[in-house]
Amino acid sequence: MQLDSLLSILPELNKAFFETIYMVGISIVIAIVVGLPTGVLLFVTDKGLFMENTAFKNIVGFIVNMVRSIPFIILLIALLPLANLITGTTIGPTAASVSLSVAAIPFFARMVEQSLREIDKGVIEAAVAVGASPWMIIKDVLVPEAKPGIVQGITITVISLVAYSAMAGIVGGGGVGDLAIRFGYYRYDNTVMFTTVIILICLVQIFQFAGDRIARLVDKR
């Protein structure tokens, strides 16, 4: 009986798994593409650094904090018009990816900023003293030096995205988390719920393990 219910949702589970991967994949790519430069800018415009710009830093910092303080479930709904504008629809995993990306960008940007802060200021200064341009310092000093931290940041962001994506069901985003809620929680089907939760646990473990491995690999200190 219990095995039956599991077997019967197997196609759904398969679909949900790839939906999760799809949403998390799109969102993390966008989070990196937008969040990495944002994090770098937040750092280099800080006081005493080579692109010091307090006004810029404060404005960007404020926006980042603002987005981060909105509960994801509200962000998800509030950004439906934006999702419609970008993807032409308000339902499905693609639409949900818009909200997930918007939530992940500031989160990841702060992660990047944090890992840049751990770089010895002297190393940055030495690059300034050599006569390097800001772009060269960012590309050849800041990012390589913070790489282990940035990789850790990606790992943490991916894991948060897996958790957030469970709420994507609200807008019909699908995904494993949504399945857990719909079949497991609402229908009191414990087998499905446990199975989906175990899948999520495995997913997170794999991401964390891979992240740690890569971070160690790029660490030359």
Add this chain to the structure above:
Amino acid sequence: MIEIKDLVKVYETKKGRVTGVDQVSLKVEKGEIFGIVGYSGAGKSSLIRCLNLLETPTSGEIKIDGLSLTSLGKKELRQARLKIGMIFQHFHLVSSKTVYENIAFALKAAHKTKSEIDARVKELLDMVGLTDKRDVYPSQLSGGQKQRVGIARALANNPSVLLCDEATSALDPSTTKSILSLLKKINKELGLTIVLITHEMEVVKDICDRMAVMQDGKVIEEGKVYDLFSNPQQPLTKDFINSILQFELPEKLLKERNGKIIKIYFQGSIAEESVISDVFQQFKVKGNILHGKIEYIQETPLGIFVMELTGSPLEIERAIHYITDRTRNLEVIRDAA
């Protein structure tokens, strides 16, 4: 070569305004090694960091090779910095880059081509003796080796000036010696002007031509290293020089002696003359050497002796007069008891 005029650097801190550098004016000649000494907090670090504008001076002017750095725009300043090398106490190498990449970075900043970079890095590694460490990461190098990479990076674009910010302070004595001799070699072979700051008088004694002493943000004494060693004027300068010459006499010894105690400086060629034996032949005094040392500062001897003179007061007076005449530098530490 380097002209510092009325340089002032004020820091705004939570506790109020702190003057790091206070109205400093200095001139460093082309090809010389200029040392700035002072205790920590004296402002020497602020001063050297103002020289390539890592710190923006509050007021004053800095000219290097006739170019006024303080008036440059961002881009021009970067251009100027290519010609001002700098090395640091903690080396500040990029840990995620190999030795080769660390040095190549400076050349990339000067927009050199790949083949130019390859050739120049090879030359530099050869000069600092690290050819076999080309593809190694900094974490696998010793302190001395890291500083050599730092030197190679600083010299990559053939600068006219090298700034050394406590470059040997984190190294052990024998590594310090080898880094200093490398700096000296570079100075001689390339005619590079070197400005260094340090709290170690050994460093100044070993390689500097001229020096300045800083206290509370001000330069309190300045001159040829030899002159300052043989004839320091300010108490702080004397302190520094004593720290290396170590001329403290034990209290007990002073108590037991009852003759007149004098300190004689023999400078340059006088150190090679037989002043002391002449004194004993000409005057009826007896001498007893309590302490003595001959230092070689850039191959010029500086002899310092502490002696007790006994005999009749008149003979002692005459002897002192005679020594003062010949050495021009005699200090009475204590009169006869």
